[in-house]
Amino acid sequence: ERERERQWLSIYPEDQVPGCDSAPLDDSLTSLHWLQNFSILSADPERPGGAGPGCPSSQHHLYFKRLGFPRAGTDSPSSPPAGDTAATGMPLYLGSPVTSGSESTVPIQASPPVEVDYKTNPKVKPPYSYASLICMAMEASKQPKVTLSTIYNWITENFCYYRHAEPSWQNSIRHNLSLNKCFKKVPRQKDEPGKGGFWQIDPQYADMFVNGIFKRKRLSANHYSSSSSSNVHRQSKLVQGYPAIQNGCLYQGVSGKRKQLASKSGNKAARATESPLLATEANKADILRGDFDLASVFDDVLGGSCSTFEDLDINTALSSLGCEMEVSLQGGRQHAAAGLGRWCDGGDVLGQSQHVSHHQPYGYAGLSAASMECAVNMAELHLPQQQQQQQHPQHQHPQLDHDHLLQGHHPLHGFDEPATLFPEQPEEAVLQPWEEIKEEAQAIPLTLDQGFGLCEGFFTDMQTWERVDSYL
DNA sequence: TCATGTTTACAAGCAC
DNA sequence: GTGCTTGTAAACATGA
Numbered sequence: 001e002r003e004r005e006r007q008w009l010s011i012y013p014e015d016q017v018p019g020c021d022s023a024p025l026d027d028s029l030t031s032l033h034w035l036q037n038f039s040i041l042s043a044d045p046e047r048p049g050g051a052g053p054g055c056p057s058s059q060h061h062l063y064f065k066r067l068g069f070p071r072a073g074t075d076s077p078s079s080p081p082a083g084d085t086a087a088t089g090m091p092l093y094l095g096s097p098v099t100s101g102s103e104s105t106v107p108i109q110a111s112p113p114v115e116v117d118y119k120t121n122p123k124v125k126p127p128y129s130y131a132s133l134i135c136m137a138m139e140a141s142k143q144p145k146v147t148l149s150t151i152y153n154w155i156t157e158n159f160c161y162y163r164h165a166e167p168s169w170q171n172s173i174r175h176n177l178s179l180n181k182c183f184k185k186v187p188r189q190k191d192e193p194g195k196g197g198f199w200q201i202d203p204q205y206a207d208m209f210v211n212g213i214f215k216r217k218r219l220s221a222n223h224y225s226s227s228s229s230s231n232v233h234r235q236s237k238l239v240q241g242y243p244a245i246q247n248g249c250l251y252q253g254v255s256g257k258r259k260q261l262a263s264k265s266g267n268k269a270a271r272a273t274e275s276p277l278l279a280t281e282a283n284k285a286d287i288l289r290g291d292f293d294l295a296s297v298f299d300d301v302l303g304g305s306c307s308t309f310e311d312l313d314i315n316t317a318l319s320s321l322g323c324e325m326e327v328s329l330q331g332g333r334q335h336a337a338a339g340l341g342r343w344c345d346g347g348d349v350l351g352q353s354q355h356v357s358h359h360q361p362y363g364y365a366g367l368s369a370a371s372m373e374c375a376v377n378m379a380e381l382h383l384p385q386q387q388q389q390q391q392h393p394q395h396q397h398p399q400l401d402h403d404h405l406l407q408g409h410h411p412l413h414g415f416d417e418p419a420t421l422f423p424e425q426p427e428e429a430v431l432q433p434w435e436e437i438k439e440e441a442q443a444i445p446l447t448l449d450q451g452f453g454l455c456e457g458f459f460t461d462m463q464t465w466e467r468v469d470s471y472l
Numbered sequence: 473t474c475a476t477g478t479t480t481a482c483a484a485g486c487a488c
Numbered sequence: 489g490t491g492c493t494t495g496t497a498a499a500c501a502t503g504a
Contacts, residue, residue, distance in 0.1 A: 129494065148476060172495060178478055185477085195504055196476045 122160040130169075130176040133159075134183065138201060145186045145198035148174065181205065 118126045128136070137154035138146050152170060156163045177183045177199055184202040188194060 131494085168496065171497075174475095174477060175479090175496085176494090193504095195474090 118159050118161065119157075120160050122164040125161050125165075126159050130172050131180055131182065134173060134176060134199075135201060138199070145200040147194070147198055148177070148196050151177075151199070 116124055118124060126133070133155050134151055136158075137151040140154055140158075141150055143150075151173060155169075155173070162169055177185070182202055182205040184200050186198040186200055188197045
């Protein structure tokens with residue numbers, strides 16, 4: 001036994017945690033008391049104290065470092081960013097109650113913050129549901145289908161907890177794959193050697209991943225068979241050209257046990273009465289989990305109850321916008337671009353928007369700028385052309401070129417793909433080569449604040465959420 | 473034999 | 489209270 005342990009530690013030296021051999025696992029993550037000590041601003045690397053504006057590469061570096069992303073050059077799938085508030089719903093820095101051990105569940109004022117890295121911390125159970133873990137593994141594999149063992153391996157490689165845990169979690173994984181209709185088994189071909197079949201996410205359930213959250217909605221049994229509901233209508237748009245969710249599966253959210261939430265009634269009240277984007281203490285939990293409706297986001301922005309993005313959970317808001325818009329704009333495209341909020345594998349999609357990604361292989365590279373860009377493009381897209389010409393006689397930024405968008409030159413889509421949106425648009429539109437746009441974009445150091453200003457302009461130009469919704 | 477996959481059962485937490 | 493979601497455990501079948 002000792003020998004096996006020694007061998008294990010030789011493979012995973014980070015598993016050597018002094019004094020934790022027999023310690024019970026800390027489940028204090030179920031508490032949201034850290035919220036009392038957690039400040040969104042303090043976790044925002046773009047804020048003063050970070051690398052500072054005008055230094056995007058260092059900003060990104062710091063960002064990824066703090067989020068726990070693997071550095072450039074590694075091919076291994078990244079552990080979900082433990083500190084990515086938008087992605088995981090967990091704080092970047094947890095207060096001492098969360099990580100101070102199993103003896104005390106009473107929240108204490110945060111002492112020096114401790115970064116939780118699920119990849120190396122065997123004591124903290126990742127706050128992800130098994131379904132989310134499966135999706136993460138599928139996404140990280142970059143393959144259209146994965147085997148069960150691939151899922152196992154990815155989870156154990158990226159979550160130290162499961163390396164130590166009893167193997168019963170694997171049973172749960174299998175159970176989840178079998179029971180969860182979102183997962184579809186792909187039988188192995190006869191000429192394919194190996195054991196077991198492959199698994200993929202059923203595209204029919206793509207909208208389970210709204211805002212990157214694996215959401216199970218309370219739906220009627222015929223939700224997915226009915227063709228009359230608006231949900232299905234919207235879903236069909238989301239799924240169209242979205243053959244495999246692994247191309248767009250996002251992992252911002254946490255679908256873990258709900259006991260992680262704070263006061264039930266408090267959250268309810270916050271949801272009902274407050275903007276999902278206004279990071280009040282009451283609704284931070286939802287925001288941090290990415291658990292809010294996009295419609296509400298637009299309602300707030302468009303309705304004027306949210307005058308600026310500066311007070312918002314930037315990452316969540318933008319990644320949500322980017323993700324949602326990205327999916328909704330897929331049309332019939334085969335190369336479904338992954339959502340902007342994806343925390344890993346920047347190769348495919350972010351590779352198409354490298355002007356903002358700085359070629360980071362993993363992480364939220366270019367997230368803010370790209371998300372803003374996508375959201376703004378969406379806003380433009382949904383404005384009648386005449387109205388746009390009226391409101392924007394001159395494009396404020398080359399990236400916001402409406403004609404390019406109409407021609408399928410959306411930066412997050414393939415450059416050469418034919419336009420599928422508004423095909424009735426005249427062909428004589430003067431186009432600016434995308435490469436040229438890209439160069440211009442690179443030359444312009446668009447800061448977040450500037451980006452938000454642009455966003456605000458477009459959003460405030462839009463009239464109502466209904467207008468957007470009608471197009472969606 | 474073991475990994476894989478299916479199914480059943482139960483409990484906890486939560487939304488309605 | 490009811491139903492849904494999630495997690496856990498277990499039994500069983502199948503195939504490499």
